[in-house]
Amino acid sequence: MTLSASLEKIFGPINFSDKDRDRLVYSHDASDHSGYPSFIVWPTSVEEIHKLILLCKRSNATLVPRGAGTSLTGASVPNESIVVDMSKMRKVLEIKDDYIVVEAGVPLADLNRELKYKYFPIQPESKASCTVGGMIATNAVGLKPMEYGRMEDWVESLTVIDGNGMPLEIKGDAVKHFCGAEGNTGIVLKAKLKLLKKEENRSSKLLQFNTITAMYDQIKKLRYDPDILNIEFMDEFCSSLLGFEDKLYVIAEFRGDKGEYKGKDSEDLWLKRETLLKLVRGEKYFQMEDVQVEEGDKFLHWLRKNRIPSYGAIGLNMFNVLFKEDRLVSEMKNVLKLLKGTLGIKFGYGVLKKEYLDKDFAKRMHALKTHYDPKNMMNRGKLI
Ligand SMILES: Cc1cc2nc3c(=O)[nH]c(=O)nc-3n(C[C@H](O)[C@H](O)[C@H](O)COP(=O)(O)OP(=O)(O)OC[C@H]3O[C@@H](n4cnc5c(N)ncnc54)[C@H](O)[C@@H]3O)c2cc1C
Structure with missing residues (x-):
């Protein structure tokens, strides 16, 4: 039996496609990288995925798990491989006081809608569409990484199928074998995620600056504040899009009532900040790079000199840098080399940011790949 006939037998005619129009749809993600899907399948059960992995092993086929395809690095783009679209495995299975269990294909927006008095703290700017499986695979970062860390800090346990076709229940440190592995070690099927009580008793200050130096002097002090x-941060361009003056702004959030924006006002200030991406896109800044650089002040001076807009979690020197065209991106990469900064720390590495992968992380990923996917079937050519 051909690969195509075997896939159709497993998934049925509705959840299998070899049509060119589907191939076109799945040849991209949110980056400008493209590739060719051999076939597309939409699993609806663990059994189907298990059969798929065994089939790939027998026929030496490769596959790419796919959430919502919001990757900015080509991570969910196929390379002559089978696209495994997880969007039909999107049930919320259980909600308790301090955890939620979901299938991997559930969009974060659906998960958020289910929560009334609780809160899931990792809220990336793609939260309207990205899925929990994609967030786990890329170890996603939300709006407040200084306080909440990243996805791996909120995953209690996972159900996965690895490249050996083994269904596994993953807990403890082994969760990190899948968070940030970008689908290289297995397909995430189900996740148990920790929840928080709705935010309470916090406040924010909105600080305005004329110079980057003055801003960094203040940030150094803020980092030592025990309540921070x-x-x-928002540069002049981003600030004015939000209706503030054409200056540099910092929102500092505190435990307790130190800031002049308290309770609901503080929440509203952060909600206003959340509207920024939409406004930026309205100005036709469609390319966004994720930078982390210790000498953030020097980097911001360079951006300002070149009139490149930016914003981000300045407490961790993590910036979203905005471009309308490629011309200045390569110059920025040279500047980052000089300043020992990096790309990929937030949006992942996929195909486009592989060169920025930390050497120790890459070594660890190679070892995990050999263990979980020795035939290199999953996301071949990506990340490592
Ligand atoms: C406008 C915009 C803003 C963004 N803002 C942020 C941000 O603030 N923070 C941030 O961290 N990211 C951000 N991103 C990047 C992206 O949204 C995240 O990486 C997101 O977590 C990807 O989720 P997804 O469901 O779209 O995954 P996809 O793009 O479909 O896949 C991403 C990777 O995960 C793998 N994968 C997907 N599902 C599974 C699964 N079930 N099992 C195993 N592997 C799987 C894929 O193979 C691929 O390697 C942004 C992207 C856009 C377009």
Whole structure:
């Protein structure tokens, strides 16, 4: 039997496609990288995925798990491989006081809608569409990384199928074998995620600066404040899009009532900040790079000189840098080399940011790949 006939037998005619129009749809993600899907399948059960892995092993086929395809690095783009679209495995299975269990294909927006008095703290700017499986695979970062860390800090346990076709229940440190592995070690099927109580008793200050030097002097002090939770930055361009003056702004969030924006006002200030991406896109800045650089002040001076807009979690020197065209991106990469900064720390590495992968992380990923996917079937050519 051909691979195509075997896939159709497993998934049925509705959840299998070899049509060119579907191939076109799945040849991209949110980056400008493209590739060719051999076939597309939409699993609806663990059994189907298990059969798929065994079939790939027998026929030496490769596959790419796919959530919502919001990757900015080509991570979910196929390379003559079978696209495994997880969007039909999207049930919320259980909600308790301090955890939620979901299938991997559930969009974060659906998960958020289910929560009334609780809160899931990793809220990336793609939250309207990205899925929990994609967030786990890329170890996603939300709006407040200084306080909440990243996805791996909120995953209690996972159900996965690895490249050996083994269904596995993963807990403890082994969760990190899948968080940030970008689908190289297995397909995430189900996740148990920790929840928080709705935010309470916090406040924010909105600080305005004329110079980057003055801003960094203040940020150094804020980092030592025992009540500081988050420090967010917007340059002049982003500030004016939000209706503030044409200046540098920092939102500093505190435990307790130190800031002049208290309770609901503080929440509203952060909600206003969340509207920024939409406004930026309205100005036709469609390319966004994720930078982390210790000498953030020097980097911001360079951006300002070149009129390149930016914003981000300045408390961790993590910036979203905005471009309308490629011309200045390569110059920025040279500047980052000089300043020992990096790309990929937030949006992942996929195909486009592989060169920025930390050497120790890459070594660890190679070892995990050999263990979980020795035939290199999953996301071949990506990340490592
Ligand atoms: C406008 C915009 C804003 C963004 N903002 C942020 C941000 O603030 N923070 C941030 O961290 N990221 C951000 N991103 C990047 C992206 O949204 C995240 O990486 C997101 O977590 C990807 O989720 P997804 O469901 O779209 O995954 P996809 O793009 O479909 O896949 C991403 C990777 O995960 C793998 N994968 C997907 N599902 C599974 C699964 N079930 N099992 C195993 N592997 C799987 C894929 O193979 C691929 O390697 C942004 C992207 C856009 C377009």
